[in-house]
Amino acid sequence: MANKIATRCDIMLFGALGDLAQRKLFPALYQLERAGLLADGSRILGLARRELSSDEVRKELRERLKQYVKPEEFNPSVVEAFLQRVEYQVLDFNNEAGFGLLNSWRDEENSELIVYLASPPAMYGVIARNLRSASCCTEKTRVVVEKPIGHDLESSRVINDELGEVYKESQLFRIDHYLGKETVQNLIALRFANNLFASQWDQNHISHVEITVAESVGIEGRWGYFDKAGQIRDMIQNHMLQLLCLIAMDPPSDLSADSIRDEKVKVLKALRRITPDMMETYVVRGQYTAGTSTGKPVPGYLEEEGANKRSETETFVALKVEIDNWRWSGVPFYIRTGKRLPEKLSQIIIHFKPAPHYIFDPDQKHLANNKLIIRLQPDEGMSLKILTKDQGLHKGMRLRQGPLELTFSEAFESERIPDAYERLLWEIMKGNQYLFVRRDEVEHAWHWVDRIIQNWSDGGDPPKRYAAGTWGPVASIAMITRDGRSWYEDA
Numbered sequence: 001m002a003n004k005i006a007t008r009c010d011i012m013l014f015g016a017l018g019d020l021a022q023r024k025l026f027p028a029l030y031q032l033e034r035a036g037l038l039a040d041g042s043r044i045l046g047l048a049r050r051e052l053s054s055d056e057v058r059k060e061l062r063e064r065l066k067q068y069v070k071p072e073e074f075n076p077s078v079v080e081a082f083l084q085r086v087e088y089q090v091l092d093f094n095n096e097a098g099f100g101l102l103n104s105w106r107d108e109e110n111s112e113l114i115v116y117l118a119s120p121p122a123m124y125g126v127i128a129r130n131l132r133s134a135s136c137c138t139e140k141t142r143v144v145v146e147k148p149i150g151h152d153l154e155s156s157r158v159i160n161d162e163l164g165e166v167y168k169e170s171q172l173f174r175i176d177h178y179l180g181k182e183t184v185q186n187l188i189a190l191r192f193a194n195n196l197f198a199s200q201w202d203q204n205h206i207s208h209v210e211i212t213v214a215e216s217v218g219i220e221g222r223w224g225y226f227d228k229a230g231q232i233r234d235m236i237q238n239h240m241l242q243l244l245c246l247i248a249m250d251p252p253s254d255l256s257a258d259s260i261r262d263e264k265v266k267v268l269k270a271l272r273r274i275t276p277d278m279m280e281t282y283v284v285r286g287q288y289t290a291g292t293s294t295g296k297p298v299p300g301y302l303e304e305e306g307a308n309k310r311s312e313t314e315t316f317v318a319l320k321v322e323i324d325n326w327r328w329s330g331v332p333f334y335i336r337t338g339k340r341l342p343e344k345l346s347q348i349i350i351h352f353k354p355a356p357h358y359i360f361d362p363d364q365k366h367l368a369n370n371k372l373i374i375r376l377q378p379d380e381g382m383s384l385k386i387l388t389k390d391q392g393l394h395k396g397m398r399l400r401q402g403p404l405e406l407t408f409s410e411a412f413e414s415e416r417i418p419d420a421y422e423r424l425l426w427e428i429m430k431g432n433q434y435l436f437v438r439r440d441e442v443e444h445a446w447h448w449v450d451r452i453i454q455n456w457s458d459g460g461d462p463p464k465r466y467a468a469g470t471w472g473p474v475a476s477i478a479m480i481t482r483d484g485r486s487w488y489e490d491a
C-alpha cells in the first residue's frame, strides 16, 4: 500500500459488535495502525445496542484481534495503541433522540467523518435519517454501506432512495469486498498497463472466458440469512458480475472512479437477458447434499443447523453469459460459484483462440490455445500457458505447453498481501471511490439477475443436487461440454 497517511478521520461504526466488524473491520483497522497508516488523532466510535462500557468493548476486541490476526502480525504494543483509539457508545439505531449524543464525540473541525453501516441493510434508511435529524453529518461525510443492497431491483431502489435522500452519490461508498482484493485490482493493471494483452482482448483473439469462485465451506451458521438469498444474490449479483465487468470492460480514459464505473455499467447493460427458453442451456442451479469436505463427512444443505427441510435455495450457480457488444460478440463467459465445492479457489481463465493456420503435429492440436490463468485466491498470481518446443534431438518439433508464471508471494516476497478490507478502508479514508460500486451498477446487476430468479420461480424446477465435495451438478459440466469445452480443472 502507498506509504502516505490518510487525513485524520473519525469513524462511527454502526454494528460494532457484529460479525463483520469483529472478524474483518477491526482487524483491518489494526493492520492499518501496524502499517503506520492511521493519522494521529484518528478515532473509532463503536455503536451497538449491547450495554457495555468502552473498557469492556476494548477487552473483547483484544481477544478478537488475537483470534483473527495472524500470531506473527499480532504486536501487543500496537494493539494497545490501536485500542486507545476505540470508544464505545450504546445506541438504539431506531431512537432518533439517542443520536444527539454522537455530536459531542464528533470533532468536525479537525477530522473527516466516516459513517460505516455494518448493520442490516434494512436499518440504513433509519440510521441515515436519524443522523440527519441530529445534524451529525456534513456534505463531506463519507458513508459506507455493505451488501446486500436489497434482494431485488425494487428493494435495492428503496434502500438507494433512502440513502440518496440524505447523501449525495459522491458521499456513498458501497462495498463489494472483491474489489479490494489485490489480484482483482491487478486485473486493471494487467489489462490496461500491458499493450500485449490490450491488443488481444476481444472476440478476434479470445474464444471464451471462465470465472470460478469456489468455496469448500458450507453455510457456517448463516442459514437464516443465506436461505433468503441463495448463491445468485449472495455471489453472482455482486462479486461475480464485478469480476466479469473488470474482464470485459473497455479501457477507461483514466483511473477516476466514474471513468471506471461508466465502463462497468456499459458491460452490465450489454449482458444478454436470459429468457425462459434459454434456461436449460444457459443456467444451472444446484444444492449440495451430504458428502465430504477436506476428507471429513459433512451434512447436506437441508441438514444444516436451523434448516428448513423443504428449502429450494441454491448453493451453486453456473451460467453461460453472452455480452452483446462489438468486443465480445460470440465469446461466452462461463461463470460458476458454489458452496461445499472441493476447494477454496477463485480464478479467471482467458482462453485464447488458436493461431489461424496450424503447422505442427496434428496430434498436438488440442494444445494450441494459449491460456491466461488469473488466480485471485489462494496463491495469488498469474500464469500464461504458452507452447514451446520440447527439448532434445529425438523430440523433433514436438510441442510442450508450459507456464510463464508470476506468483505474487514469491515475486514480492517482502510485501504482505493486504486483506481486501484494509485496502477498502484505506481508500475510504482517502476519499477515493474507484473501488466502490455506484448506484446504477447495483441496479443494472439486479435487473439482469432478477430475470433469472423470475424464470426459476415460473419454471418451478427444484435445484439439481450435488454431493458436497464435488464440482456441482453434472449439468454444469454438460453446459460447457455442449459447446465443445470443459471447465479448466476437468481439462
Ligand code: BG6
Binding pocket: 215, 234
Ligand atoms: C460474501 C458472501 O460476500 O463473500 C459469503 O456473503 C462468501 O457467502 C464470501 O462466503 C466469500 O468471500 P471470500 O473473500 O472469502 O472469497
